[in-house]
Amino acid sequence: MHMKRIYLDHTATTPLDPRVLAAMTPYFSSTFGNASSVHWFGQQAKIALERARAAIAQAIGAQPGEVFFTSGGTESDNFAIKGVAYAAKKKGKNHLITSKAEHHAVLEPCEHLTENGFVLDSLSVDGKGLVAPEHVKNAINDSTCLVSTMHANNEVGSISPLQEVSRIARERGVPVHTDAVQSLGKIPVNVDELGVDLMTISAHKLYGPKGIGALYIRRGTGIEPLLQGGGQERGKRPGTENVPLAVGFAKAVELAVGEMKEESKRLASLRDALEMRIRDECPKVIINGHPTNRLPHILNISFDSTKISLEGDVLLMNMDLRGIAVSSGSACTSGSVQPSHVLLAMGRDEKTAKASLRFAFGRSNVPEDVDFVAQNLHAILGGMSNP
Numbered sequence: 001m002h003m004k005r006i007y008l009d010h011t012a013t014t015p016l017d018p019r020v021l022a023a024m025t026p027y028f029s030s031t032f033g034n035a036s037s038v039h040w041f042g043q044q045a046k047i048a049l050e051r052a053r054a055a056i057a058q059a060i061g062a063q064p065g066e067v068f069f070t071s072g073g074t075e076s077d078n079f080a081i082k083g084v085a086y087a088a089k090k091k092g093k094n095h096l097i098t099s100k101a102e103h104h105a106v107l108e109p110c111e112h113l114t115e116n117g118f119v120l121d122s123l124s125v126d127g128k129g130l131v132a133p134e135h136v137k138n139a140i141n142d143s144t145c146l147v148s149t150m151h152a153n154n155e156v157g158s159i160s161p162l163q164e165v166s167r168i169a170r171e172r173g174v175p176v177h178t179d180a181v182q183s184l185g186k187i188p189v190n191v192d193e194l195g196v197d198l199m200t201i202s203a204h205k206l207y208g209p210k211g212i213g214a215l216y217i218r219r220g221t222g223i224e225p226l227l228q229g230g231g232q233e234r235g236k237r238p239g240t241e242n243v244p245l246a247v248g249f250a251k252a253v254e255l256a257v258g259e260m261k262e263e264s265k266r267l268a269s270l271r272d273a274l275e276m277r278i279r280d281e282c283p284k285v286i287i288n289g290h291p292t293n294r295l296p297h298i299l300n301i302s303f304d305s306t307k308i309s310l311e312g313d314v315l316l317m318n319m320d321l322r323g324i325a326v327s328s329g330s331a332c333t334s335g336s337v338q339p340s341h342v343l344l345a346m347g348r349d350e351k352t353a354k355a356s357l358r359f360a361f362g363r364s365n366v367p368e369d370v371d372f373v374a375q376n377l378h379a380i381l382g383g384m385s386n387p
């Protein structure tokens with residue numbers, strides 16, 4: 001008999017939507033040309049590539065010429081941060097601002113730059129995981145070349161006061177980069193409304209293929225390419241264009257943004273139902289993240305170490321044995337037993353941070369899943385605690 005399996009880790013990745021697969025398929029074989037070739041084969045590929053770029057640009061309120069395809073969120077974050085930093089250094093600027101709750105794909109390039117003459121201000125976040133615009137204001141100086149802070153947090157879902165941060169930074173002429181990998185397709189994402197100059201997005205978080213993302217770069221933003229080569233992507237990101245993945249990415253974005261309103265409402269009701277069950281049944285639980293200003297699909301809980309002693313990884317394994325896939329922190333750091341840097345930055349103690357679980361709902365989830373998960377969590381906790 002097949003075991004019932006429930007996937008609740010949609011922040012780590014999502015399955016490819018069959019409609020996306022159908023859109024991509026011809027570009028692996030029949031329309032296979034190199035988009036940079038001048039002949040007919042190349043032009044067919046080029047048309048598809050530019051159509052994909054235009055669709056993505058439209059979905060985020062950008063011009064097609066401001067969208068650059070990359071290999072994913074990690075590359076886009078690296079490109080934005082190092083690319084802007086290298087360009088700014090030539091103008092004598094060497095100061096960067098970010099926050100302690102960013103994804104590793106932002107934190108690591110920022111740290112890396114400090115080994116190369118840059119000065120980094122990594123701002124504290126509050127108990128909800130949010131940076132205070134006032135702190136950004138105080139941190140900006142005449143050498144500041146970039147503020148990078150995420151739109152919504154991948155671990156706890158809190159949505160940042162990005163518009164306010166952007167307004168403050170732009171008043172001082174400082175460009176703003178945001179990582180919108182988790183927010184696109186869940187809440188409205190528009191580069192002008194958010195007031196950002198650079199924005200990272202990735203396909204595999206919204207039912208598109210893995211290995212493709214994009215960086216939005218507002219016209220006029222000073223940025224250097226990280227790669228040198230054949231001049232593709234208007235010289236900013238050389239390498240033969242990945243047409244099938246770009247086509248799939250665009251289809252996934254169109255679907256996710258088009259269906260967002262209803263789907264986000266549905267996800268929030270599933271998430272809220274599980275939150276209510278857990279609150280009722282496990283009084284020792286803390287709900288992480290902003291209570292209302294939060295992505296609709298994420299529920300992150302911690303077991304208070306002053307009341308109960310639990311290991312998140314053990315909980316995760318027990319859930320997995322019962323067919324429930326969740327995460328005990330950021331998927332990108334799983335395999336390591338380090339407590340989540342986001343939860344620590346939010347003020348959780350190390351033991352409580354380690355005793356955390358993240359549930360991330362998605363398209364495959366149905367109301368019955370809530371019952372199944374709540375019952376199993378209850379049974380596991382009953383077996384683990386206070387023997």
Ligand SMILES: Cc1ncc(COP(=O)(O)O)c(C=O)c1O
Pocket residue numbers: 011012071072073074075077103105150153154179181182202203204211212213331332
């Ligand atoms: C907020 C955020 N940024 C960046 C990434 C990395 O994206 P990719 O897997 O496309 O490199 C992730 C994926 O976990 C993420 O959640």
